[in-house]
Amino acid sequence: MKGEIRGFIFDLDGVIVDTAKYHYQSWVRLAKTFGYHFRKQDNEALKGVSRMQSLEIILRLAGEKRSAAEKEIMCAQKNEWYRELIQGMTKDNALPGVNRFIRNLRRRNKKIALGSASKNARTILKQIKMIHLFDAIVDGTNISKGKPDPEVFIKAAKALKVKTEECLVFEDAEKGIEAAKAAGMYTVGVGDRKILHEADLVISTFNQLTWRSIKSKILASKQDP
Numbered sequence: 001m002k003g004e005i006r007g008f009i010f011d012l013d014g015v016i017v018d019t020a021k022y023h024y025q026s027w028v029r030l031a032k033t034f035g036y037h038f039r040k041q042d043n044e045a046l047k048g049v050s051r052m053q054s055l056e057i058i059l060r061l062a063g064e065k066r067s068a069a070e071k072e073i074m075c076a077q078k079n080e081w082y083r084e085l086i087q088g089m090t091k092d093n094a095l096p097g098v099n100r101f102i103r104n105l106r107r108r109n110k111k112i113a114l115g116s117a118s119k120n121a122r123t124i125l126k127q128i129k130m131i132h133l134f135d136a137i138v139d140g141t142n143i144s145k146g147k148p149d150p151e152v153f154i155k156a157a158k159a160l161k162v163k164t165e166e167c168l169v170f171e172d173a174e175k176g177i178e179a180a181k182a183a184g185m186y187t188v189g190v191g192d193r194k195i196l197h198e199a200d201l202v203i204s205t206f207n208q209l210t211w212r213s214i215k216s217k218i219l220a221s222k223q224d225p
């Protein structure tokens, strides 16, 4: 990799907003309808994964089988409950420092994209008043393969007209880091170091991150000898 980053790609859930808790609450409610208790420790496997894949994971854990039509109905119900939970979100729900960090990048003329598996991404970005900060949005409505497939990030780089090797991805999910690496991009994990150890750098919040730390901790480590 050469030392330049021109495109910055942000995951949504867990990076810009903490919606993982609302996804979890909605899945718990749905699992209850067939008498299953969906446990918190199994929720990590759902991060970055599409709605249908998430349901399939839960059904497998519960030892339940459903037809394709039944699964569509279950996903629609979960999404209705999820949307009830996110409708009260405001700009205060953006995770600490992320809004400021993206605005700083824009001042440096960097290109900004969203790379999310969520079909609710645009609704959420509008609610938290951040949609105008993105040059491109690639979300669950534009992709056919979920993370760890790199499709979402490759499409985002294309939409920004930036080479994949000049992109940096921010992700909170292990599968998301895997997807970004498969796309040949730099990676920053947002969250737990134990889970995100494959990332080039792990931060717990954007408050810790400056342009200088990106240069010294990410670019410097990847310079050709």
Ligand code: B16
Pocket (backbone or CB within 6 Å): 011, 012, 013, 014, 020, 023, 046, 047, 048, 049, 050, 051, 054, 079, 115, 116, 117, 118, 119, 120, 121, 140, 173
């Ligand atoms: P929706 P991300 C992902 O978003 C979530 O991490 C994952 O838990 C969720 O199932 C998926 O979006 C689909 O979301 O039901 O809103 O379409 O982390 O890729 O931004």
Ligand code: MG
Pocket (backbone or CB within 6 Å): 011, 012, 013, 014, 015, 047, 048, 171, 172, 173, 176
């Ligand atoms: Mg995420």
